[in-house]
Every structure is written in structure tokens, then in C-alpha cells.
Amino acid sequence: MDLLQRCLWSSLGVVALVYVLVKFSLGYWKRRGILHVKPKFLWGNISEVLRGKKHVQQLLLFLYESYKGRAPFIGCYVLLKPFVLVLDLELVRNILDSDAGYFTSRGLYNNVAREPLSGNLFQLDGHKWRQLHAQSAPAFAASNLHKLLPQLLKTSRTLQLELGVGKQDLNVSQLLDCYNVESIAKIAYGLSSEDLSEFSLMTRSYWSNWSLWRAYLALELPLLARLVRHRSYSQLAMDYFHKLVEKQLQQQRKRDRQPLQSFLQLFDATDEALTDAQIAAQAFGFxxxxxxxxxxxxxxxxxxxxxxxxxxxxxxxxxxxVMKATEGQLTAEGLKQLSYTKQVLNETLRLHTPYPFLLRRATREFELSNSIFVIARGNNLVIPVAAIHRDPTIYVKPERFDPERFRPEAVLKRPGMSFLPFGEGLRGCIAKQLAEQQLLIGLVALLEHHKYEPSADTQIPMRYDPGKLVLMPKTDIKLSVQWLEPH
Ligand code: HEM
Known part of the structure; x- marks a missing residue:
């Protein structure tokens, strides 16, 4: 047999092997006899998302609407990886809350040895996550958030100044990014205003070597990813954030007594001390x-x-x-009185849910009660939160922006687990209260003295960026802003 023939047979052998492996992977749900979405060869069910034609939330909404009521969950494939798509709110409650012990993992990639900042709560699973969660949760207590309020208020006054007096066309997305970066720099890292420029550059560039394919490989074959020393983030940014925390901790430890100004202080004062690398990972989590x-x-x-x-x-x-009642100085009590503003915020989180889905991985086999269905150990699960938020049987005319849906009486009438912008249960957002506080403070600064209208550059209707997993507008949001003179 000459060389050419050997090459030909070897290539054919490889192609045949790949074909059999792909077919085997995409036969998982059929073999288990579970209702599933028919996969495309190699692509599974996400070809339109990968080709940038649909945002993942649109795909999940389509599947949710097509299959809801037919089974508590169905099977689908992210490329070759089988996923459980949860459709039933009772099952959502089991997974996030009442039986959360079976689903403590999220199943994301991390490699703490090579990339220490990937040892944050969002990416960790198992024993390491449990321990870190127990150590970090006290830092996010309401009493600490009250103490950090003045720091957040200071940053919001800078935002208000940026809006200026008069009328102008404004890139709202850029302005808000500056505000949130500054807030995080100050309350998470204890930075001062002078040190912001490099910090904000790094918050924009740490994803620079991200690609969907590499991320998928890390998710599907984490052992191989560790072997080939896969990195999720840019090394330059990781080194920067790491050194920054070391510097800040050194300075902080030299000072004797100081008022609470940042989470670094809180993380450094936990009962069971966190290492510097763990503190850096926690700060990066922000x-x-x-x-x-x-x-x-x-x-x-x-x-x-x-x-x-x-x-x-x-x-x-x-x-x-509220500002009049608190003599122009927003307080924790004043924030609680912003009930309609909070309704507006909740309606925003319902209609434009930043995390359109939640992920879990079953750490043990789970039998659904009164049913023949089983979620196998190791199964990955996706909870289509944004689709639940747009379910017309739960939210009438779901496309309409209507804050009245969040009047307390209306909320009580809805089933549990029908509003999950921050997730829920053991692995729900650890910073929910902090985030709500920061958002409300931001809205007060933005709306107290300024009025917003669509401008010629405003994209209506809203389009989402299909290349991002977090729901973001496809192009920056631009509006016209006008200062309202006090009368
Ligand atoms: C509007 C703002 C925010 C939204 C909508 C949001 C939403 C979420 C969601 C949906 C999850 C996953 C929950 C689950 O799987 O059940 C999550 C987890 C998490 N969030 Fe937030 N989040 C926000 C802001 C923040 C902020 C400011 C921080 C800063 C520390 C933060 C830190 C975390 C962490 C560390 C986790 C992982 C918790 C764990 O697995 O133990 N989030 N967030």
C-alpha cells in the first residue's frame, strides 16, 4: 500500500470515528427516552445562536413556548453537550430551593492553579464553593451595605455632575459603564478616583481572548482544557487585578482603625481568614x-x-x-420608601433580564416526585428565566413595560419562581441587596434633576447583542437628556 492510500484510509477512519462519536453524543436523549428537540449534526440545537442570528434568550423562549405543558423538562443539546431544559415552575422550585442540595454546582470552567482569579464564587463548584460561600456571605450583610452607602452616594453625585445642565444627546451605555466601574473600583477594591483609568481599561479588556469555541471546549472537556493550560481571561488583566489587590491589602493592613469603605476590608476580616488570592478572586467576582x-x-x-x-x-x-423628606441626603430609610421606583426596576429586570438563564449541574440523581422522570447525576440544567418572565399565562401582554405588575397585591397573585432575575436559593446572587441598592441610587442621581427622551439615534425597538450571553443592547443606548431647572 503506498503512502497516499494509507493517508486516505487513515483520514477515512478518523472521519468515521468522529461521525460515530458525534452521533453517539447526539443520541443521548433518544437513548433515555426523553422528549427532546431534534439536534442538527455537530450544532445540536444552537446553530442560529452560534451564527449570530438569534440571541440565546430568543431560542430559549421559542423552545419554552413550543414544549411547555408537555413535560416538566425536555432534552436539548448545546453543540454535542446534552442539557435538561426545565419547563415547569414546580421543578424550578425543586432545583433552586427545596432540593437545591442535589444541584449545588453550576458546571462552569475554572482552573485556580493556573488562573487564581477563576476561584471566585460564580465559577467555583463543590466543596471549594461551599467553603468560600460560607466565608464570604457575611460580608454582604445589610449592616455592611448601610456602612458602604456614603461611598456609593459619593460616586452617584459624580454621575449627576456628568449629566450637566442644558440639553444634550447622550451615550447612556457609556456613561453608566463609567458609573458602575467607578462604584466597583471604590466599594470592592477601595480605589480612589485618581486610580480609575487603568482599572476601567482592564474591566473592558479582560475578556479579550474569549471565544465561544474555546469556552465551549473548556466546558465540555475541562480536563483537556487544564492539560493544554487554557486561560479564560487575558493574562495582562489578571496580573493587574491580582497585584492591585495585593497593593491595596498591604496599604490597608498598615492603617490602624479606619471606617468601612470597601469589601476588601470585609473579606480581610472574615472569621476564617481568606488568603490574598481568594480575596483577589472575590473582588474580581464584582x-x-x-x-x-x-x-x-x-x-x-x-x-x-x-x-x-x-x-x-x-x-x-x-x-x-423622598429627597425632600430626607433633606436632600439619601439614606437607607429613604431608599426603602422608593417603592414605585423599585417597581420600575423590577419591571425592567423582568422584561430585559440581564441573565436570561440559570445553570445548574446535578451532583446526585434526582427523581421527580409523582413522576417517572429522573435527572441523572452529571446532567447539566438550564432554567430559561427570561422565557418565564415573558410567559403570557403569568404576565399578561408580556411585551408591554408595565410597572403595575410589581404592585405588592399583583406580586402575591403570581406563582412562586416566576420572577428570578437574581436566581434563587443556595446559588442565587450573593450581592442581590447590594445590586438593588446601587441601581436605586443610580436611578435617583439620573432622574432627580434630568429628563430623558428618545433622540434620532435611539434604536427602537430594542435589539439585543446576539454575541453576548448577558443581555445587552446590540448598539449603545443613546438618548436625549435635559436638565430640569428647579422652580
Ligand atoms: C443587576 C445586577 C445583578 C444581577 C441581575 C445579578 C444576577 C445574578 C444571577 C442571575 C446569578 C446566578 C444566580 C443563580 O444561579 O441562581 C448571580 C450570581 C452571582 N452574582 Fe449577581 N447579579 C447582579 C449583580 C451582582 C453584583 C454587583 C455582584 C458583586 C459581587 C454579583 C455577584 C454575584 C456572585 C458572586 C454570584 C455567584 C453566587 C454563587 O454562585 O454563590 N452580582 N447574579
Whole structure:
């Protein structure tokens, strides 16, 4: 047999092997006899998402609407990886809350030895996550958030100054990114205003070597990814954030007694001490898990209020009333009184859910009660939160932005697990209260003295960026802003 023939047979052998392996992977749900979405060869069910034609939330909404009511869950494939798509709210409650012990993992890739900042709560699973969670949770207690309030208020006054007096066209997305980056720099890292420029550059560039394919490989074959020393983030940014924390901790430990100004102080004072690397990973968690959803929530909220001026006026009237009662100085008590503003925020999180889905991995086999269905150990699960938020049997005319849905009486009438922008249960957002506080403070600064309207550059209707997993507008949100002279 000559060389050419050997090459030909070897290639054919490889192709045949790949074909059999792909077919085997994509036969998982059929073999288990579970209702599933028919996969495409190699692509599974996400070809339109990978080709940038659909945002993942649109795909999940389509599948949810097509299959809801037929089974508590169905099978689907992310490329070759089988996923359980959860359709039933009772099952959502089992997974997130009542039987959360079976689903403590999220199943994301991390490699703490090579990339220490990947040892954050969002990416960790198993014993390491459990321990770190227990050590970190006290830092996010309400009493600490009250102490950090003055720091957040200071940053919000800078935001208000940026809005200026007069009327101008404004890139809202950029402005809000600056605000949230500054807030995180100060309350997470204890940075001062002078040190912001490199920090904000790094918050924009740490994803620079991200690609969907590499991320998928890390998710599907984590052992191989560790073997080939896969990195999720840019090394330059990781080194920067790591050294920054070391520097800040050194300075902080030299000072004797100081008022509480940042989470670094809180993480450094936990009962069971965190190592410096763990503290750095926790601080990085603010950027990784918090920055984009904070940006998106505020930008979508202003966008909706610009389209409905009567709602905007009502929010502003409430803000002015609270500010008058607290003599112009927002307090924790004042924040609690912003009930309509909170309704508007919740409606924003419902209609434009920053994390459109939640992920879990079954760490033990789970039998659904009164049913023949089983979720196998190791199964990956996706909970389509944004689709639940747009279910017309739960939210009438779900496409409409209507804060009345979040009046307390209306909320009580809805089934549990029907509003999950921060997730729920053991692995729900650890910073939910902090995020809500930061968003409300931001809205007060934005709306107290300024009015927003669509401009010629405003993209209506809203389009989402299909290349991002966090829900973001496809192009920056631009609005016209006008200072309202006090009368
Ligand atoms: C509008 C803002 C935010 C939204 C909508 C949001 C939403 C979420 C969601 C949906 C999850 C997953 C929950 C689950 O799987 O059940 C999560 C987890 C998490 N979030 Fe947030 N988040 C926000 C802001 C923040 C901020 C500012 C931080 C800063 C520390 C943060 C830190 C985390 C962490 C560390 C986790 C992982 C918790 C764990 O697995 O133990 N988030 N967040």
C-alpha cells in the first residue's frame, strides 16, 4: 500500500470515528427516552445562536413556548453537550430551593492553579464553593451595605455632575459603564478616583481572548482544557487585578482603625481568614458577575422611561418627595420608601433580564416526585428565566413595560419562581441587596434633576447583542437628556 492510500484510509477512519462519536453524543436523549428537540449534526440545537442570528434568550423562549405543558423538562443539546431544559415552575422550585442540595454546582470552567482569579464564587463548584460561600456571605450583610452607602452616594453625585445642565444627546451605555466601574473600583477594591483609568481599561479588556469555541471546549472537556493550560481571561488583566489587590491589602493592613469603605476590608476580616488570592478572586467576582448586569439594568430602565414619559414623571415625583423628606441626603430609610421606583426596576429586570438563564449541574440523581422522570447525576440544567418572565399565562401582554405588575397585591397573585432575575436559593446572587441598592441610587442621581427622551439615534425597538450571553443592547443606548431647572 503506498503512502497516499494509507493517508486516505487513515483520514477515512478518523472521519468515521468522529461521525460515530458525534452521533453517539447526539443520541443521548433518544437513548433515555426523553422528549427532546431534534439536534442538527455537530450544532445540536444552537446553530442560529452560534451564527449570530438569534440571541440565546430568543431560542430559549421559542423552545419554552413550543414544549411547555408537555413535560416538566425536555432534552436539548448545546453543540454535542446534552442539557435538561426545565419547563415547569414546580421543578424550578425543586432545583433552586427545596432540593437545591442535589444541584449545588453550576458546571462552569475554572482552573485556580493556573488562573487564581477563576476561584471566585460564580465559577467555583463543590466543596471549594461551599467553603468560600460560607466565608464570604457575611460580608454582604445589610449592616455592611448601610456602612458602604456614603461611598456609593459619593460616586452617584459624580454621575449627576456628568449629566450637566442644558440639553444634550447622550451615550447612556457609556456613561453608566463609567458609573458602575467607578462604584466597583471604590466599594470592592477601595480605589480612589485618581486610580480609575487603568482599572476601567482592564474591566473592558479582560475578556479579550474569549471565544465561544474555546469556552465551549473548556466546558465540555475541562480536563483537556487544564492539560493544554487554557486561560479564560487575558493574562495582562489578571496580573493587574491580582497585584492591585495585593497593593491595596498591604496599604490597608498598615492603617490602624479606619471606617468601612470597601469589601476588601470585609473579606480581610472574615472569621476564617481568606488568603490574598481568594480575596483577589472575590473582588474580581464584582467585575465578572456584577458589572454587565448593572450596566444593562440601568440602561434598559432609562430607555423604557424615555419611551413612557408619564412613568418617568411619576418616578421623578417619588424621588423628589423622598429627597425632600430626607433633606436632600439619601439614606437607607429613604431608599426603602422608593417603592414605585423599585417597581420600575423590577419591571425592567423582568422584561430585559440581564441573565436570561440559570445553570445548574446535578451532583446526585434526582427523581421527580409523582413522576417517572429522573435527572441523572452529571446532567447539566438550564432554567430559561427570561422565557418565564415573558410567559403570557403569568404576565399578561408580556411585551408591554408595565410597572403595575410589581404592585405588592399583583406580586402575591403570581406563582412562586416566576420572577428570578437574581436566581434563587443556595446559588442565587450573593450581592442581590447590594445590586438593588446601587441601581436605586443610580436611578435617583439620573432622574432627580434630568429628563430623558428618545433622540434620532435611539434604536427602537430594542435589539439585543446576539454575541453576548448577558443581555445587552446590540448598539449603545443613546438618548436625549435635559436638565430640569428647579422652580
Ligand atoms: C443587576 C445586577 C445583578 C444581577 C441581575 C445579578 C444576577 C445574578 C444571577 C442571575 C446569578 C446566578 C444566580 C443563580 O444561579 O441562581 C448571580 C450570581 C452571582 N452574582 Fe449577581 N447579579 C447582579 C449583580 C451582582 C453584583 C454587583 C455582584 C458583586 C459581587 C454579583 C455577584 C454575584 C456572585 C458572586 C454570584 C455567584 C453566587 C454563587 O454562585 O454563590 N452580582 N447574579
Amino acid at each position: 467585575i465578572l458577575a456584577g458589572l454587565q448586569p448593572l450596566n444593562a439594568s440601568l440602561a434598559f430602565c432609562l430607555y423604557e422611561l424615555a419611551l413612557q414619559p408619564e412613568l418617568q414623571d411619576r418616578v421623578r415625583a417619588e424621588i423628589k418627595q
